[in-house]
Amino acid sequence: MEKHEWLFSQVRWLFIVIAFVGMVIGLNTQLVDAKASSLETDFQRAAAKYQVPVDLLKAVAYNESAFDSHNGKPSVAGGYGVMHLTDTTGLTPSGADSKAVKVPNAASLHTLQKAAKLTGHSVSQLKTNSAANIDGGAALLAAYQKSSGKGLTSNIGSWSAAVKKYSQSDFQAAADFFAANVYKILAKGVNHNGAKISPQKVNALKDEAIDTTGESGQTDGPAGLPIEWIPALYKTFDDQGDYGNYDLADRPNDEKINYIVIHNTETSFQEALTLFSTPTYTTANYVVSSVEGTVAEMVRPQNVAWHAGNWYINSHSIGIEHEGYAAVGGYWYTENMYKSSAALVKYLADKYQIPLDRQHIIGHDNVPGLTPAAQKGMHWDPGTYWNWNHYFELMGVDLSKSDGSTDSHIITITPNDKTNLTADSGQKVTDDGVSLPLTGSNFVYLYKQPSFSADLIADKDFSSGQAGTTEKDDWGDKAVYGQQFSKIDQQGDWTEIDYGGQDAWFYNPGGANSTDATGKLVAAKGSKAVPVYGSAYPSDSILKKNKVTGIKPTPIYQLQPGQKYVYGGTVTSDYFNSHFNSNSPKNVIHGTDDYYQIQFNHRIAFVKASDTTLSDD
Numbered sequence: 001m002e003k004h005e006w007l008f009s010q011v012r013w014l015f016i017v018i019a020f021v022g023m024v025i026g027l028n029t030q031l032v033d034a035k036a037s038s039l040e041t042d043f044q045r046a047a048a049k050y051q052v053p054v055d056l057l058k059a060v061a062y063n064e065s066a067f068d069s070h071n072g073k074p075s076v077a078g079g080y081g082v083m084h085l086t087d088t089t090g091l092t093p094s095g096a097d098s099k100a101v102k103v104p105n106a107a108s109l110h111t112l113q114k115a116a117k118l119t120g121h122s123v124s125q126l127k128t129n130s131a132a133n134i135d136g137g138a139a140l141l142a143a144y145q146k147s148s149g150k151g152l153t154s155n156i157g158s159w160s161a162a163v164k165k166y167s168q169s170d171f172q173a174a175a176d177f178f179a180a181n182v183y184k185i186l187a188k189g190v191n192h193n194g195a196k197i198s199p200q201k202v203n204a205l206k207d208e209a210i211d212t213t214g215e216s217g218q219t220d221g222p223a224g225l226p227i228e229w230i231p232a233l234y235k236t237f238d239d240q241g242d243y244g245n246y247d248l249a250d251r252p253n254d255e256k257i258n259y260i261v262i263h264n265t266e267t268s269f270q271e272a273l274t275l276f277s278t279p280t281y282t283t284a285n286y287v288v289s290s291v292e293g294t295v296a297e298m299v300r301p302q303n304v305a306w307h308a309g310n311w312y313i314n315s316h317s318i319g320i321e322h323e324g325y326a327a328v329g330g331y332w333y334t335e336n337m338y339k340s341s342a343a344l345v346k347y348l349a350d351k352y353q354i355p356l357d358r359q360h361i362i363g364h365d366n367v368p369g370l371t372p373a374a375q376k377g378m379h380w381d382p383g384t385y386w387n388w389n390h391y392f393e394l395m396g397v398d399l400s401k402s403d404g405s406t407d408s409h410i411i412t413i414t415p416n417d418k419t420n421l422t423a424d425s426g427q428k429v430t431d432d433g434v435s436l437p438l439t440g441s442n443f444v445y446l447y448k449q450p451s452f453s454a455d456l457i458a459d460k461d462f463s464s465g466q467a468g469t470t471e472k473d474d475w476g477d478k479a480v481y482g483q484q485f486s487k488i489d490q491q492g493d494w495t496e497i498d499y500g501g502q503d504a505w506f507y508n509p510g511g512a513n514s515t516d517a518t519g520k521l522v523a524a525k526g527s528k529a530v531p532v533y534g535s536a537y538p539s540d541s542i543l544k545k546n547k548v549t550g551i552k553p554t555p556i557y558q559l560q561p562g563q564k565y566v567y568g569g570t571v572t573s574d575y576f577n578s579h580f581n582s583n584s585p586k587n588v589i590h591g592t593d594d595y596y597q598i599q600f601n602h603r604i605a606f607v608k609a610s611d612t613t614l615s616d617d
Contacts, residue, residue: 039067039082039194042131046138051152052145056159057138058197059185060166063178064335066390067193071439072128075334076324077291078109080127083137084334086168087112087123109291111168115140141166156186157203167292167336174226174292174336181339219297222347225340232276232283232298232305236580245276245283247304247576248583249315255576255588257301257352258569259317260345261308263364264333264382269323273298282306284319286344291323293336295344301352303583304576308367309378312535315576318348326383326472332440333386342394349395356397358388358482359568359599365475368534368603371554375534376462378603380473384429384441387417388481399482400515408516410566410617411487411495413479413506415444415513425452425507430470443478444513445470446504450494457504459601461557475602479506483599486521486564498563500601520567522596522612524559530611531555532600538573538591546589548577557600559607567614568597568604 043061047054061067064084074080078088088109115136116123125132142152144162153159160179167178189199221227236243251257265272269289276283276298283305287296299305307319320341324333345361354360363382369375392399400414421427421438427445429436446468447454456468459476468477479485485497493509508514524530533553537543540552559565573591594609 039130040196042134043195045131046134049135050138050142052138052141053154053156053159055186055197055200056156056163056182057134057141058190058195059182060141060163061134061137062185062190062192062195062197063182063339066335067190067195069130069133070332071437073331073437074127075290075332077334077336079334080112081133081136082130083133083140085112085115085126085133085136085140086110087127109168111140112136114143118143137166156200169226169292169294171226171292171294173224174294177224177226177293177340178336180224220301221295221297222343225295225343225347226293227295227297227344230273230277230296230298233278235279237279241580243580244279244281244306246299246306247578248581249302249304249576249578250583250585251302251304252352254583254585255315255574256571257316257318257354258360258571259313260348260354260361261313261317261319261364261367262341262362262382262386263307263319263321263379264324264326264386265321266325266381267323269294269296272321272323284321286318287321287323288337288341288344289323290334290337293334293340295340301348304578308364309374310367310370310534311576312370312537313367315574316571318352320344322382324382326381326385333382338387338391338394342391346395355569356392356395357568358399358480358484359566359597359604361392362604363480366603368600368605369556370534372461372556375556375603380475384436384443384472384478386442387440388442389414389417392482402515403518408518408617409487409564410484410517410519410521411497411514412517413444413481413483413485413513414515415442415481417442417481420444420513427452428470429472431472436472443480444506444508446477446479446497446499446506447494448502448505450491450496450505452507454505457499457502459500460502476500477504478602479504480602483602484517484519484566485599486566498565501557501560501563518617520614520616521564522559522567522598522607522614523564524561525611525613527561529558529560530607532557532559532598533595533606533608534603536571536573536593536595536597536606537575538589539593542573542589542591543575546577548575548589551575557605559600559612565598565600568599570609571595571597571606 043054043058047057061082065082067082069081078086086109112123112126115126118139119135121132126136141162144165148161163179163182164175167175169175183202186202190197219227219229233245272287283299284307285299285301285305301318304314305319308314349356364379369378418439421441429441446457448457456477458465458468463476489496494505495508496503496505534556537553573593575589577587577589595606596609598605
């Protein structure tokens, strides 16, 4: 072949390749557009059919589900689809730490049946077909508008009574909170999951101020939150000093509040309230319901609830329980609950100057044990399906937003919960061997080598096996959204980090599962390993001097030379030596040691400042 013929041949093939790639890209774009326009079309059609303002319909849907149909699976409150149409008939989600519990069977939790009558769609269609589900929501809104004595007008502001009714709440504050959130969505605008609401001027409902003086019968929470004071039990149980279920204190005057701990109840909302009101030696400061997002304040934030299984963390934290179950194949936490909880956390964080990050807004699963034995039995809620990304976004914090660093050695784990795990790679999540959904999980798996065929890492100090597992409660091989670690290396699509005393690899193609960040790193001083603790307690000698027995700082790990972990703040050692009916400052024993908090593995931990160095990234 002559030179010009060869060149013509190569150019021809180049054009063919470009045309093919263009066709594929065009086809993919059409598919994406089709998916996006399908949801938009469904909203437009349903709104026109039932004479409901389309943006109002979308705002109600976003407030209920963030435009996520959850593949036809119900929420923990029995809600289906983007409109969260409810049907709790026979619904018995079983939690990891409890037996099956029936969801309350209130009439308000059967809107699917009413929507079926209004639309002619079957209950099955309403559960699994997005178009039918949106029809159902639109039909209900129209029916509620008519029942309020108002016409099917295009004036969005006149639909507030119908929106409140859609909340299905008989508690006025909860209905008001639901409606206020809908109108805030309309004012702010949304572009998510293929549906869009343009920001618009609306007469948003005003929040009613809540008295936060903390006196008896009054609540401590943000304006507009549907919150009630339902006191937990506080009494002596015998004449030997036994008492419960919490401790009186004077926080933050006697001890700083550094953390907010997120739990889930593994019971119903009402059962949790009953539990904390009986002699059970357990409480939380707040409990949030899944159905309405109502909040029960049970222990004042200035007092110490018994919730975390670590006395040091209890002394310095506020505990919030959420109605629901940490792993129930496909069930999902409700938007009502997320919104109420996020509003509460943002308020508390501002009031007590708690940083809005994942070293201070932590799950129960991030709380370390005080001893090696205790570390093995620490809890793992709120679980692999708690949406930390969305939760922080509701607080106005985007943990996936880069701070502009270009040569960082610190990364934030920020996976997309729809693509972080893939079946093609062999990844799965299991509950006693039974597969759970991949979509919605909040972590990346950690491997011993940069390969899907490599073993998952195991917590060498506490695991009986040599390799990690895919079990939902095995936190030894999982890095979760928002956590930060020191980056060691990058090999192709794989990133290496320091994690719990090991080199761990996670799949990170093009940085899809992480975001560069800046901060400080903690390392061992000198050439010897230093202790890692589950608390920042004073020295043994100071505790003994104050007649505290049976308590001493106990190492749970070793920080080896060369390893680096992300700094989460400096605390000075203390111990809350509590007893019944006393919140005197003298009960707080202050030490002289400064500790650095670090993100050691899945759980936070503490190292003595005198044992370590602190350096900028």
